[in-house]
Amino acid sequence: MSTPENPTAVEIGVDTFGDVSSLESGIVLTPAQTLRAIVDEAVLADRVGLDFFGIGEHHRADYAVSSPEMVLSAIGAKTDNIHLTSAVTVLSSDDPVRVYERFSALQGLTSGRAEIIVGRGSYIESFPLFGYSLDQYEELFDDRLDLFSRLITGEPVTWQGTTRAPLENQLVHPAPESPLPAWVAVGGTPQSVVRAARYGMPVILAIVGGQPARFAQFADLHRRALAEFGHAPQPLGVHSPGYIAETDEQARDEFFPYFAEAMEKFSKGRGGTGYSRAQFDRDATRGALMVGSPETVAPRIADTLTTLGASRFSLKYSSGHMPHEQSLRSIELYGTEVAPRVRELLGQRAGATGTTGEGGE
Template identity: 50%
Template sequence: MELGITTFAELREADGKPVDAGKRLRNVVEEAVVAEQSGLAVYGIGEHHRPDFAASAPAVVLAAAAAKTSNIALTSAVTVLSSDDPVRVFQDFATLDLISDGRAEIIAGRGSFTESFPLFGYDLADYDELFVEKLQLLLALRSGEPVTWSGHHRAPLRDQMVYPRPERELPVWIGVGGNPESVVRAGLLGLPLVIAIIGGEPARFAPLADLYRRALEQGGHPRLPIAVHAHGYIADSEQKAIADFYPSYAAGMTKTGRERGWGPMTREKFDVMRAPEGSLLVGTPEQVADKISAMESTLGIDRFMLHISVGTMEHDNVLSSIELLGSKVAPLVG
């Protein structure tokens, strides 16, 4: 079982005060350093193009982290491939892979927020087609062969090589939020899968994991890793974990809910979500380890990535939670 951390470099405190973007990004780099020092396997940064997130260019931030680390894998979480240029994505992460001595990964997704589509001149009506087409091109680019390709949303390529070339095949995962079609696509293509679980009961995602494995088999591929990304926080006591995490989590989820038509995050909802069957991993190292172990048993996962700062938390608290994930939780989940 690999354990890791993800962040979106959130920029808003629980009291609504804005956070300095430069300081937040420097803190993100420090989080990656502490994650490696704590023995964690992976650190991921998600792409957003909004005023309340600082990481619009994850590869740049990951490169800064690469300069201060030596072992931890560095991944996007996710790259919104639908609104990006696969050639540039490949170049960015191939460069990161070379700088980091083979530690770069891409988690490609369609994006749960849509602000990048108008920003880069794409029509949301093409949401699904964009991802399928651009994923096809990205996989062709990483093959190492000259690429001849044409599609509807980008200029064609003819017998084209793209540089620099990484020294290995660049890992590409598919990030999904529960869409069966996306799960099947990942399996048929032979790509590892990341399931984002931000609500509901993790056990309910078991059919998706089974569907993915059947698609792998149908595509003639060997068993590949499944990862889960979920929100949570670890402290020495359950009471401290709740007190530290709830204000920023409630603020962040309530803001997102206003945009998506959800109700506000209440303490009652929060308590249901952090119950043993819920999606939130908030509590002591033992409580969090029990939840990760349950996901391993139910979903057959190989990697778990904890997303701590749903709103912007105190930096020292985030670092402490990262350290506990590595020092206390990891030994309990093996």
């Protein structure tokens, strides 16, 4: 792939799943305290010039955010420039009309800074919670993405599916003042990529393990599928975990316990065996983890964007009970040192090769 034509247009931001966090003193925060800490982290992200801040949706004791748009609304009242997005909204177990209404309202409250990333999420607790059968796992997402893709046009919708009532020439309110940017998060299966392309939607590739280069096939598939379906080129984004500190050693030592905590919980819930320091060090050296000093992480992000032809990078900055103070320091280094260096590197590569961008609009 090629370096983006205009590196300054590359979007660099952060996201969080809303893990219940702690303080460096060892005190574990309550979910309410975690919500307020997330708002403070987003305010800092805005102050250091990051492009967007994302929040995931979960319905579990280890995560504080069940309604991303509520927290994003609080953030919007305290920030000026940063764009605000879900990361992700679990569309399968929600009603697309209500999702669109809520984010349309957020778009109005924040003067056009709202975005939405829809997906199926990493966990399945929302299905029984809201009365949906896991037997309909695929059907629910297919059906609701089809409806949601029509809602975001802002035009009257006539639609009939299998998982909710049909609509007949229905306008949905409130109408946003500007179009609502919407992405589909995919975990790296061809079917998910093609599904998003069928609706002409941009994708976020969730790269949490292995080498980012192995996702180039999915980036290429998305571009080809968009063309085959007759859609215009769409942006491509990347989401990966990471953590920034003054040195590589400090970053790895500080981040590993909390990342391992989250990975072991996720892995064991699916029959896995946990997550070792050796595996972490491999992932932080050559894999998906963007962990290290600004001098180490910036070139790796630039390489990922270049390899995939992507125009957006989202760093998942929190993990497990990682202290709020560490999150703040990481966000500050990411915004003040990593992001400018990524753009500088991309600019140098574009100038040296004369390539043009394929990943964004």
